[in-house]
Amino acid sequence: MVKISGVFLASGPEFSPRSVERQTGILFSQQNEPGDIGTTGRYRGQPRPYGSCTLLGPNPGLDLQVPDPRFFEAVERLAGACRAAGATTVVIQLGVAYAEQCNFEMSEELLSAVARAGVALTISCYPEE
Numbered sequence: 001m002v003k004i005s006g007v008f009l010a011s012g013p014e015f016s017p018r019s020v021e022r023q024t025g026i027l028f029s030q031q032n033e034p035g036d037i038g039t040t041g042r043y044r045g046q047p048r049p050y051g052s053c054t055l056l057g058p059n060p061g062l063d064l065q066v067p068d069p070r071f072f073e074a075v076e077r078l079a080g081a082c083r084a085a086g087a088t089t090v091v092i093q094l095g096v097a098y099a100e101q102c103n104f105e106m107s108e109e110l111l112s113a114v115a116r117a118g119v120a121l122t123i124s125c126y127p128e129e
């Protein structure tokens with residue numbers, strides 16, 4: 001069994017996710033402005049030295065054969081806007097949880113959607129718990 005989730009991520013030292021939300025009208029699932037005080041992780045209780053944002057994919061069971069058009073339309077709009085607002089990292093990240101064996105296939109349509117968005121694609125595989 002393989003379960004796949006997807007997320008759009010952008011970050012950078014001068015990146016302002018709030019300005020991208022205002023410009024595009026697309027609200028991020030999570031965001032931090034440079035200088036915001038961290039609440040978890042490495043920068044807990046300290047100012048974050050970068051801005052970052054996350055836009056969660058359409059559902060926890062991402063379909064790698066038929067890409068969700070709303071998600072990829074949003075990513076296409078956001079990628080350029082995030083770079084213009086100072087993002088130095090812009091990526092779609094796939095999380096692949098597997099039991100026993102990790103095999104998955106991406107359709108031409110999905111790969112084309114990623115290419116049209118003009119973003120990097122990362123894949124992290126981990127055993128399902």
